[in-house]
Amino acid sequence: MLEDERVAFFLASRLITRGNKGTLVLTIMIIAMVFVNLIFLPSIIAGVVVLFNQQSIDYSYGNLVIEPRENELVILNVKELQQKINRIPGVVASSPRYTSGATIVYKGRSASPLLVAMNPEDEKQVLKISTKIISGDYLNEADTDQILIGKTLAGNRDQKVDRVASLGGAEVGKTVAVTFINGVTRSYRIKGILYSGSASTDSNAFITKKEIESVLGRSDTANQVLVRTTTTGDENAMRLTLMQYGVQQQIWTWQDKSADFLKSIVGSFDIINFISTIVSLIIAVVIIFIVIFINTVYRRKQIGILQAIGIDRSIIIKSYIFQALFICVCGTVAGCILLAAVLQYLTASPLVFPGGPVAPVLEPLLVFRAVASLFIVSLIAGYVPSWLTTREEILSAIRG
Amino acid sequence: MIEGSGLAKIYGKGSVEVRALDGVDIHIRKGEFVGITGASGSGKSTLLHLLGLLDRPTTGSLAIDGVEVSSLSERERTLFRLNRLGYVFQDYALVPELTAEENIYLPSKVRGMTAKECTRACRDILGLVGLRDRVSFLPGEMSGGEQQRVAIARALINNPAIVLADEPCANLDTRNSTLILELIQKLNRELNQTVLMVSHEEWHQRYFDRVIVMQDGKIISDNDSAGGAQ
Numbered sequence: 001m002l003e004d005e006r007v008a009f010f011l012a013s014r015l016i017t018r019g020n021k022g023t024l025v026l027t028i029m030i031i032a033m034v035f036v037n038l039i040f041l042p043s044i045i046a047g048v049v050v051l052f053n054q055q056s057i058d059y060s061y062g063n064l065v066i067e068p069r070e071n072e073l074v075i076l077n078v079k080e081l082q083q084k085i086n087r088i089p090g091v092v093a094s095s096p097r098y099t100s101g102a103t104i105v106y107k108g109r110s111a112s113p114l115l116v117a118m119n120p121e122d123e124k125q126v127l128k129i130s131t132k133i134i135s136g137d138y139l140n141e142a143d144t145d146q147i148l149i150g151k152t153l154a155g156n157r158d159q160k161v162d163r164v165a166s167l168g169g170a171e172v173g174k175t176v177a178v179t180f181i182n183g184v185t186r187s188y189r190i191k192g193i194l195y196s197g198s199a200s201t202d203s204n205a206f207i208t209k210k211e212i213e214s215v216l217g218r219s220d221t222a223n224q225v226l227v228r229t230t231t232t233g234d235e236n237a238m239r240l241t242l243m244q245y246g247v248q249q250q251i252w253t254w255q256d257k258s259a260d261f262l263k264s265i266v267g268s269f270d271i272i273n274f275i276s277t278i279v280s281l282i283i284a285v286v287i288i289f290i291v292i293f294i295n296t297v298y299r300r301k302q303i304g305i306l307q308a309i310g311i312d313r314s315i316i317i318k319s320y321i322f323q324a325l326f327i328c329v330c331g332t333v334a335g336c337i338l339l340a341a342v343l344q345y346l347t348a349s350p351l352v353f354p355g356g357p358v359a360p361v362l363e364p365l366l367v368f369r370a371v372a373s374l375f376i377v378s379l380i381a382g383y384v385p386s387w388l389t390t391r392e393e394i395l396s397a398i399r400g
Numbered sequence: 401m402i403e404g405s406g407l408a409k410i411y412g413k414g415s416v417e418v419r420a421l422d423g424v425d426i427h428i429r430k431g432e433f434v435g436i437t438g439a440s441g442s443g444k445s446t447l448l449h450l451l452g453l454l455d456r457p458t459t460g461s462l463a464i465d466g467v468e469v470s471s472l473s474e475r476e477r478t479l480f481r482l483n484r485l486g487y488v489f490q491d492y493a494l495v496p497e498l499t500a501e502e503n504i505y506l507p508s509k510v511r512g513m514t515a516k517e518c519t520r521a522c523r524d525i526l527g528l529v530g531l532r533d534r535v536s537f538l539p540g541e542m543s544g545g546e547q548q549r550v551a552i553a554r555a556l557i558n559n560p561a562i563v564l565a566d567e568p569c570a571n572l573d574t575r576n577s578t579l580i581l582e583l584i585q586k587l588n589r590e591l592n593q594t595v596l597m598v599s600h601e602e603w604h605q606r607y608f609d610r611v612i613v614m615q616d617g618k619i620i621s622d623n624d625s626a627g628g629a630q
Contacts, residue, residue, distance in 0.1 A: 018496075018538070394454050395449060
């Protein structure tokens with residue numbers, strides 16, 4: 001049995017090495033590009049997912065989010081809770097927050113962002129907002145009449161440029177009026193503008209927790225405590241640890257909090273990716289099929305003669321399958337080289353997405369899937385045309 | 401060696417029926433060099449195709465080398481062609497991407513011979529057909545006569561019981577045709593190889609031991625003194 005494969009391989013190797021090199025190289029290059037296409041888009045999507053995940057951790061949630069128990073609106077005795085959390089092994093820091101709606105007015109333009117009240121120093125330990133100030137300064141613990149706003153909320157003087165409601169080009173040093181949920185209105189000087197790349201964070205406004213407590217007349221309360229852990233990825237285990245240490249509030253991981261958002265993004269990308277993959281595979285199957293089909297039709301007489309001298313049909317079919325696989329292997333190798341160059345370039349110069357720079361992420365499963373798809377496609381595209389041609393009567397094949 | 405009885409090949413049906421072969425009885429003995437001649441459309445190639453297992457008769461029975469071949473499956477027929485028949489085609493029919501040596505030993509490789517055995521057998525046969533210096537030449541680098549000699553060597557490599565040649569000199573000039581005919585005659589005599597050759601050239605007949613003349617799908621003349629065909 002193996003003898004047949006040896007002969008088929010022998011025939012295939014000679015037809016490849018002594019056949020038309022131009023057609024061969026062109027076909028290999030096309031398969032290489034199909035391979036790149038099979039991997040490129042999913043790797044960009046993976047990069048986007050990594051970016052959004054990192055943004056969720058760095059600018060929105062930290063690793064864990066503690067919220068009031070069910071049927072409670074706030075967390076009481078936050079300082080004590082924070083101390084308890086900070087002592088737990090694996091916790092880097094925690095930051096209590098008070099988030100609420102508010103209306104901000106600037107030069108007659110108003111917006112209703114999420115107003116986040118936090119301890120600036122705690123927040124520095126948990127999130128990276130403080131590193132993303134593009135104008136002015138970050139808040140200090142003692143700030144009571146100053147506000148930090150996101151770039152999206154600040155907006156542009158030209159309203160047409162803004163995609164969401166904004167303050168129409170608010171700048172550092174200017175004063176805005178903030179109306180809180182209890183109806184109190186206070187004026188604040190814009191201390192800084194931040195741009196993190198995270199759409200939600202850049203639409204928020206930030207004041208100190210000390211200030212909101214004076215507005216609301218509460219102290220030592222919060223409706224969120226963000227927690228930064230030493231490692232990312234073991235949030236579920238850390239949640240259990242926190243529970244074991246007596247944290248009785250609701251504990252969410254950053255994945256829980258951003259699940260809906262990420263699901264919708266990944267879901268949309270998956271549809272695009274699916275269509276792109278199918279189109280790429282169809283292109284690959286059609287190209288290999290055409291090349292092998294033209295090859296077999298061109299060699300129809302020769303195939304008939306090979307059968308006439310006693311070469312079994314299966315050997316001839318296998319020789320064409322080997323040729324298709326050779327094209328597939330070379331195309332994959334060339335594709336890998338091409339892909340490595342593209343990835344290297346994009347890692348050095350990432351694509352800029354609305355959420356920030358995206359570098360493609362190459363997952364081994366993705367590469368395996370692309371190679372396996374091309375392999376299967378090559379088998380089909382090599383088998384079908386050679387099967388069709390060798391099915392013909394020997395004499396009519398010989399007569400051409 | 402070959403026993404054919406009532407061999408017929410009919411194409412089409414009813415009013416468009418064509419009897420390419422019309423009830424031929426044939427008997428070929430081992431070691432004979434038989435020429436099959438006749439005008440175009442007389443059925444000589446059809447007969448050769450049936451004897452070479454490239455086609456199946458519509459009716460009749462055929463036994464080659466003691467095997468009733470009419471009942472063989474397609475795969476068994478392929479194996480039979482590989483092991484017991486050698487075929488020489490009009491237009492050489494070599495694989496252009498294979499060297500002379502590779503073209504010749506291809507059928508041996510299928511039979512499972514090792515590379516060393518293939519090369520040895522191939523060199524012997526190339527010596528026999530006078531092409532030892534063309535071992536690594538591709539078909540495109542050889543003349544028509546040389547290519548046909550390679551094709552003959554390929555037909556002989558598996559030491560077949562019968563060599564079937566379908567107008568092997570049709571594309572050759574007289575000098576090369578003579579070379580080929582002399583070569584086939586030599587192989588027939590030295591190796592006691594049974595050879596059936598289709599030809600429409602009258603001057604070829606002097607090389608044959610026996611000449612079968614066909615017309616309208618029937619054998620109209622056979623100079624076999626032992627009465628091999630009717």
